Amino acid sequence: MDKQSQKAVESAEEATRLANFLKKVREAELEAGGPKTTAHTSAVGVPVEDTAKPKG
Amino acid sequence: MPLPLSLAEGHNVLRYPVFSTAPRILGRQLEEVRLKRLRTARAVLEDGQCPSDNASQGNWPELEFGCRVGSAVLEHRIKSAVLYADLKDTEKFDRVRSPANALPGYVVLGEMFPIAIAAANPNYLAANIGDSPAYLIGTEGVQEPTARQADCARQALHLLTNLVNPDLLQSMGTLVVVQERQLWDVANSWTTTSLKGTVYSDWSVEPAALGMRIVHEAAHLWLNDAFRATYFPGDIHFPSPWKGTLRPAYGFLHALFAFSLISQYCAAMLTSKLARGTAERFLQATLSEEIGKIRNAQQYAHEALSHIDSMVSATIAGVVEVALAGAHPIT
Numbered sequence: 001m002d003k004q005s006q007k008a009v010e011s012a013e014e015a016t017r018l019a020n021f022l023k024k025v026r027e028a029e030l031e032a033g034g035p036k037t038t039a040h041t042s043a044v045g046v047p048v049e050d051t052a053k054p055k056g
Numbered sequence: 057m058p059l060p061l062s063l064a065e066g067h068n069v070l071r072y073p074v075f076s077t078a079p080r081i082l083g084r085q086l087e088e089v090r091l092k093r094l095r096t097a098r099a100v101l102e103d104g105q106c107p108s109d110n111a112s113q114g115n116w117p118e119l120e121f122g123c124r125v126g127s128a129v130l131e132h133r134i135k136s137a138v139l140y141a142d143l144k145d146t147e148k149f150d151r152v153r154s155p156a157n158a159l160p161g162y163v164v165l166g167e168m169f170p171i172a173i174a175a176a177n178p179n180y181l182a183a184n185i186g187d188s189p190a191y192l193i194g195t196e197g198v199q200e201p202t203a204r205q206a207d208c209a210r211q212a213l214h215l216l217t218n219l220v221n222p223d224l225l226q227s228m229g230t231l232v233v234v235q236e237r238q239l240w241d242v243a244n245s246w247t248t249t250s251l252k253g254t255v256y257s258d259w260s261v262e263p264a265a266l267g268m269r270i271v272h273e274a275a276h277l278w279l280n281d282a283f284r285a286t287y288f289p290g291d292i293h294f295p296s297p298w299k300g301t302l303r304p305a306y307g308f309l310h311a312l313f314a315f316s317l318i319s320q321y322c323a324a325m326l327t328s329k330l331a332r333g334t335a336e337r338f339l340q341a342t343l344s345e346e347i348g349k350i351r352n353a354q355q356y357a358h359e360a361l362s363h364i365d366s367m368v369s370a371t372i373a374g375v376v377e378v379a380l381a382g383a384h385p386i387t
Contacts, residue, residue: 018141018149024100025138031096032249033288035186038276038310039246040269 074271074320075221077374082367083223085285086278090227093252094123097130101137101153125172128229128253129159132193135251139183139195152194160193162200166210168217172230173209175201176256185250191232198232204261205233211263212270219324220271224317227277229253231270236260239338245269247276264325264335268342271321275314279368286365294360297352305360312353312360313372316379319346323382350379 001009029035133152140149151157164173172193176182180197182189191197201209209231216225230251235258237243243265245257255273259266283289289305296303298311322343325331331339357376361369 014146015144018144018146021100021149022138022141025134028096028100029250032284035188035248035250036280036306037186037188037246037248038273038280038307038314039188039244040272040314041242041244 073221074219074324075224075317075375077371077378078221078223079367079371082282082285082371083226086226086281089281089285090123090127094127094130097127097134100134101130124226124229124253125165125170126158126229128251129163129172129193131251131253132198132230133158135185135190136192136194139192157194160198162198163193164201164206164209166213166231168210169213169222169225171213171225171228173201173206174198174230174232175205176232176234178235186248188246188248189256190248190251191234191256193230193232201233205236205259208259208261208263208266209233212267215263215267215325215330216270218330219267219321219328224271224278225274227253227281228255228270228274230255232256233259233266239265239334243269245273247273247280249280252280253277262335262338264331264339267325268318268321268339272314272318275317276310279310279313279372282368282371283364286368289360289363292360292363294353294356297349305363308353308356308360309364309372312350312357313375315346316350316372316375319343319350319379320375322346323379347380350376354380 136152137149140146140152159172160174162174165171166173174191174193175198176191177197177199180191182191182197184190230253232254234244234256237258237260239260239262241260243258243260245255247255255270255277257266257269257273259269283306289309292305293302294305294308295301296308296311298315299307303311322339325339326336326343354376357373361373364372
């Protein structure tokens with residue numbers, strides 16, 4: 001196997017490794033029911049909003 | 057059975073801590089949920105065939121810090137690994153998955169109540185997980201807390217150690233402080249079920265305010281675990297005085313529970329004279345505002361609670377009752 005072919009094989013193996021990991025994570029997330037967020041934006045004396053989307 | 061509680065000399069003594077109504081039988085179910093979470097997280101990380109992993113020997117340093125902290129940080133490492141896998145950055149992918157980097161050096165542990173404390177990097181645009189920004193431990197999104205941030209967090213945790221039934225905090229393992237705010241300014245705090253043990257919160261120089269936000273978000277984490285241990289409420293809606301709209305029972309009950317615990321916390325702080333001056337006025341104003349909304353929500357609470365497990369329902373009802381009763385008699 002020449003160097004280029006070897007590099008291609010390694011690259012494919014790496015891609016498979018990452019893909020397997022992502023698949024495992026997504027399976028675990030699905031089993032957990034998907035993400036839910038509880039967010040709280042507030043100030044005393046002004047309108048309070050619960051479960052608003054916080055600003056990143 | 058209320059837990060014993062002691063405060064430093066010179067403070068009034070509370071008969072009941074915040075969240076004194078937690079049933080022990082439900083606590084065991086919650087422990088099973090948390091243990092399953094830890095095992096699932098470990099299994100996910102172990103599967104990636106990382107050459108530097110030492111998983112087969114069971115050498116997971118994060119476990120030394122206990123289930124709460126270890127589990128929360130594991131979830132950050134998984135989300136960080138997902139981020140780097142999507143970017144096809146195998147070097148960073150392997151780094152965040154390595155047990156050697158289980159607890160990054162910049163994480164500070166709370167002393168009275170061990171929680172990993174980290175700070176959001178203000179120069180970093182957080183990735184979104186679901187619909188919430190996520191600053192992930194193990195990425196450039198999180199950095200070492202400043203001395204002021206760490207001090208405020210430690211003081212807030214110290215307050216909670218004195219005032220709150222530790223059961224409420226058992227679902228929380230990580231606190232990520234985000235933006236500094238003035239005490240009376242609008243501030244954000246949030247949790248996501250994608251990072252089940254993490255609380256994100258803005259902070260101010262007043263530990264009493266950060267303590268209040270931790271109580272609020274820890275309540276969400278606890279209730280998420282309680283729903284996970286039993287079942288989620290169905291798709292039925294109720295008017296929410298906090299949002300001013302119809303909300304699903306899930307969100308309605310979350311708000312009722314979390315704001316009732318905030319009220320208990322404020323009452324406990326005021327009764328015990330732990331807050332003075334501006335902080336005292338802040339907590340008094342918060343208590344006054346929230347009690348009014350809890351009373352407003354109470355008319356729908358009975359029906360909403362009928363859609364969930366009886367133990368969880370009894371817990372929420374007890375928390376609401378104590379909050380409305382003024383919470384904390386002085387001995």
